[in-house]
Amino acid sequence: MQKNYIYINGQIIDEDLAAIQAKDQGLLFGYGVFETIRIYNGMPLMLMKHLERLTAALCIMEINIPSLPILEAEVTRFIHHIKLCNGVLRITVTKGFKEATILFTHRETGYDAESYKKGFSLKTSAIKRNATSPLSYLKTLNYMDSLIAKRESLRAGYDEALFINTDNRVSECSSSNIFFIHDQKLYTPAITCGLLNGIVRALILSDIVKELNLTVTEGEYVLDTLYQADEIFITNSVIQIMPIIKVDNQIIGNGLPGSTTKKIMEQYSKHIAKLLPN
Template sequence: MYILMNGQLIGEGEGHLSPSGEALFYGYGLFETLKYHNKKIFFLREHLERLTLGCRKLDLQLKIEEALIEEWAYQLIQANQLPTGTLKITCIKSQDHVDVILSIRKNVYTNKDYEQGFKLCFTEVKRNPYSILTYIKSNNYLENLLVRKEALAQGYHEVVFTNVHGKICEGAISNIFFVREGILYTPAVECGILEGIMRNKILEIARGLDLRVEAGGYTEEDLLKAEEVFITNSLLEIMPVVEIEGKQFNLHKNIVTQTLRKQYEDYIGAQQ
């Protein structure tokens, strides 16, 4: 498999990073993960805009135009002959410059996952809504990785974080939505979440359906009283939740979730 590093197409094992760079020492950098299908990258403009904004917030001097990164992305897809999969764009601090690394891999989610739904659990690890990094897709991802690894070992697919004030926030790799009495709820950004590209698309679609949408501060109890729950990210898109720590959700009756999935599929189809 090939990767692209600063515009140069190389083998995965051929890239070299500075052993004394801030990326290695401090995890100084950020990334975007995107889905692509039939060589078409989904929401590339939105991801690149968030990447550029994140670089500014981290004082990463990204001197490469978004249009050139887009060109590199399609070049990498073509070189690897993988027409459908996952694209990752990473920007890291390497002493006096920023390295831009593009890589691709297969998308691991299957139709069976959506038919069966995901199982979620809560974690005692708390989100800090006052942290700068909470709102940036930074390379400081170890906490998410460790918490989700523990959840996977217990038979769950994803975790639910609450913040220091006891309000639900997000998953390790996803944003959270729930439905009660026909209203679609999601934690507000200020609760301490990464504002997902897919989260914003779902909110846009929901409002287009005249679905009542509320973004606010909610508790674990609020989530467990829901009639439907689903999680989102750019790879999962809309993943139904079948269970949260023993509380079951009937995937045959999650009408709002099914409607949003259908509308999203139509939206994507219209973009092709």
């Protein structure tokens, strides 16, 4: 594991020496956004997709930062400086006090091969996603709903929390998007259900379904639809694609990762391999 260096406003320093201003609005109000990026062999996967989503959110939140090319160069400099080969890079940008605070941190992925073989379980949270709130569509520092829901799911013996929205339609999980399969057709909640448009979610919808000749539908679904699904999986940039074998008390399929989910996982791995340097 690399020494815990961080990047803060252009400087790369030991994390024990890092500090932000007491009046930073990210600290006082959760006024900021972040991105988590998977690193493979020293390469930040789909970096520009993440930076484009980050800057789009910053524009909405009226936070000014350097241009995309400059930010991309700084990410590359940080990764090379700390010799980050594999893991997770987090970019955090806050409103700051007089100017924005830009922070890069890193960590290990936290998932092993056994997790993917076994699959995860989901517990529906009593907290509901608000599809009318702009925060539901941005990766902001206002993350307490997700943290509370995830903590409650772990305490109950589940791996991840599932949100439905205020219209009682399936939305997303605490840190991931959700897909389900019925009769070999793929379904996922529409963005308007109050969810973040994940980078991996978008890749599946734009490329992987075409490569596997799958039919996919974005729509509104009640919780019972998930209970009756043949297969379910969740996605995000760190976890990638994780099979789901249980939702609440309902076993999904035969309680093992499904065949179509495995095909999607394999195709995703092939897609990622094409992006990596030789």
